[in-house]
Amino acid sequence: MTKTELPTAANPGPFGHQQRKNFLFPENFTQFNHGSYGTFPKVVQAEIRAYQDLTEQDADRWNRRDLFPVMDNIRTQLAEFVNCDKAELALVTNTTVGINTVLRSLPFVPGDRILVLSTGYISVNKTVSYICDTQEDVKVVEVPVTFPLSDKDLLTKVEDALKAHKELRDGSRIKLGIVDWISSVPSAVHPVKELVELLHSYGALVYVDGAHAIGQVPVDLGYLRPDFFITNCHKWLFSARGSALLYVAKRHQHLIHPTAISGLYKSGFENEFAYAGTQDYSSILSILSALQFRKQYGEDAIISYTHSLAVEGGKAMAKILGTHTLTGDNDDQVANMVNVALPLKDLSHPKANTKDLMEILMDKYNIFTPAFRHGEHLYTRVSAQIYLELDDFVRLGNIWKEVIDDLNASS
Numbered sequence: 001m002t003k004t005e006l007p008t009a010a011n012p013g014p015f016g017h018q019q020r021k022n023f024l025f026p027e028n029f030t031q032f033n034h035g036s037y038g039t040f041p042k043v044v045q046a047e048i049r050a051y052q053d054l055t056e057q058d059a060d061r062w063n064r065r066d067l068f069p070v071m072d073n074i075r076t077q078l079a080e081f082v083n084c085d086k087a088e089l090a091l092v093t094n095t096t097v098g099i100n101t102v103l104r105s106l107p108f109v110p111g112d113r114i115l116v117l118s119t120g121y122i123s124v125n126k127t128v129s130y131i132c133d134t135q136e137d138v139k140v141v142e143v144p145v146t147f148p149l150s151d152k153d154l155l156t157k158v159e160d161a162l163k164a165h166k167e168l169r170d171g172s173r174i175k176l177g178i179v180d181w182i183s184s185v186p187s188a189v190h191p192v193k194e195l196v197e198l199l200h201s202y203g204a205l206v207y208v209d210g211a212h213a214i215g216q217v218p219v220d221l222g223y224l225r226p227d228f229f230i231t232n233c234h235k236w237l238f239s240a241r242g243s244a245l246l247y248v249a250k251r252h253q254h255l256i257h258p259t260a261i262s263g264l265y266k267s268g269f270e271n272e273f274a275y276a277g278t279q280d281y282s283s284i285l286s287i288l289s290a291l292q293f294r295k296q297y298g299e300d301a302i303i304s305y306t307h308s309l310a311v312e313g314g315k316a317m318a319k320i321l322g323t324h325t326l327t328g329d330n331d332d333q334v335a336n337m338v339n340v341a342l343p344l345k346d347l348s349h350p351k352a353n354t355k356d357l358m359e360i361l362m363d364k365y366n367i368f369t370p371a372f373r374h375g376e377h378l379y380t381r382v383s384a385q386i387y388l389e390l391d392d393f394v395r396l397g398n399i400w401k402e403v404i405d406d407l408n409a410s411s
Contacts, residue, residue, distance in 0.1 A: 014297055015305045019387040022293075030392055032369045034383035035187065035212065035337050038235040040290065047289035048240055051282040067281060068274060074287050078245055081291065082214065082231075084221040088253075090246045090273035091284050095211040096123045097259060098230030098246045099178075102207055103131050105256045110137035111172040115161065115204065119145045119183045124209055128178065141165055141174060146375045147326050151191040151333075155198060162202045177204045182212040186326050186374045187337035187381050189217065196226050205252075212236060214245065215294075216335040217303065221247055228252070234283070236336065239290040242283035246273075302386060306336040310384035313393030314338030317382065320397035321404070326379060339379040340397075342371065342404050346411045347378060357403070365399050 022041045025031060031039060055062045071091060079086040092098055112135075114128050125140075132138050143161045145154065158179075165174055177199035181192045192208060199206045207228040213219055215236025221229060229247035233239040248256050253269035264271045294302060314325040317340045326339035344352055351357065357371045369380045380400060382393065 013305075014301070015386040016389045017387065023387055025387075029366060030388070030395075031385070032367055032382050032388075032392070032396055034385045035184070035235065035381065036370065037241060038232070038238070040234070040238050040240050040286065041293050043293055044238060044240060044286050044289045048282045048286050051285045052280065055280075055282075063278070070285060070288075071274060071281070074285065077291055078287065082219040082221050082245070082247070083223070084247060085250070087270055088221075088247055088250055090248065090258075090269070091287075092230075092244050092246050092258075092273070092276075093242045093283070094234075094244050095121075095209065095230045095232050096127075098244060099124045099127050099207070099209070100259050101246060102228045102230075102248070102256060103127050103176075104259065106176065106205075107255065108135045108138045108175065110135075111170075112138045112175040113141050113165065113172055114138070115141045115143065115158075115174050115177040115199070117143050117145050117158075117179060117183075119147075119186065119188075120178060120180060121184050121209060121211060124178060137172075139172075147186055147188055147333075147339075148328055148330070150330070151194070155191060155194055158195060159198055162198070162204075166202070174199075174202065174204045176207060178207045178209060181208055181210040182216060182335050182337070184212065185370065185372050185381060186339045186379060187212070187335075188327060188333045188339075189335050193224055196224060212335070212337070215302075216306070216337075218299070225249075228256075233287050233290065237287070237290050238293055240283040240286040243287050297386075305386060306384045307331075307334065309388060309390065309393075310334050310336050310338045310382075313382065313384055313388075313390055314340050316390060316393050317397035317400070320394065321401055323377075326374070336384045337381055338384070339374070339381050340400075342378045342380055342400060343408070344378045344404050345408050347373060347376075349407050349411055351407055352378060360403055361399070365403075367396065367399065369396065369400075 023039060024042060075086045075089045079089055108131060116125055116128055128140050132140055141161055143157050145157065179192065179195045180190050182189050196206045205227040208226040210229055210231040212235055214231040214233060227249050231245050233243040233245060234241045258272055258276060260276060262277055311331050311334050318324050321343050323341035323343050327333040354371060358368060361368050369382050371378060371380045382396065
């Protein structure tokens, strides 16, 4: 079996439906929305419970001493996984904590500007709004982005915004640019290396929102060289919810402090982030068993399978629906999530919203994929994962066709 082949009943390979036994799904349920909350294998659940049991056996010994070498080991393995110095990594609970950690630590002064893309994740862009609301003359520069859009055109849009701001000559400066590696809604892989270099060339710091990156695409921070980077391990790496990796380049660490200041304040970046007070650390500790689970298959094999399945599954759904995928033939903009246009005739239909469509899908079909409007179309975002096969996408395409046909009939 080659890397790009999809499994069949005759030649299932290491992935596909046989993987379901390794996860916690009930027999009659198929998970198509791994991108929102992720999931973890049974072996990771066992590790979580083992750590919880270990904690309860002697909470003082664990919290005061034994926890720290385990956390340090996880950072060591993650540093190798993403190619950076362990001293540049902190373990936090999620990307929302990560963006708040950086934005609420950085010193902003009047005239500072923060560049964002309109497709940035809502919690990230809202945190930027909070900074602008609470700091004198700190404003957002938003770059409007609508897909389909080539990488070249996306870079042009960002550079045009940088040039337009520079030409204002009003004494303000774009201090920070925030860009996605893989945007959430719609999902699209961005030319992140080129975006980092472009923003740096205009003197801006760069925060890469890689919430969906680790586990979907190879992450090499030594090559990427951002100033700040965050990624959720619980989305695609198979750790438990509440586990994320924050990267802060050494040159900025004197500025960055945890959102909750503890007794370790001003003891150095690694120490300040080593302990967030009394909490259950088992979700963060589950990163170790998630990495071990992935190693038995190989990172390249996992990424290749899920990418191929997303591309081919999206095409199969689009054919059933008589529509298109958001990124068309640009397969490089697809990682594990694909956006498929839904053939809704009237976008103003009263049930053409996330909540109503969610209820229809969950209550009638026992599935869910998020639906959203982007540009002039309604799309659904579908996640490929190692426990899915092409037939699952075909079944989902037929379900969505039935749902949309019913809405069109009631217009």
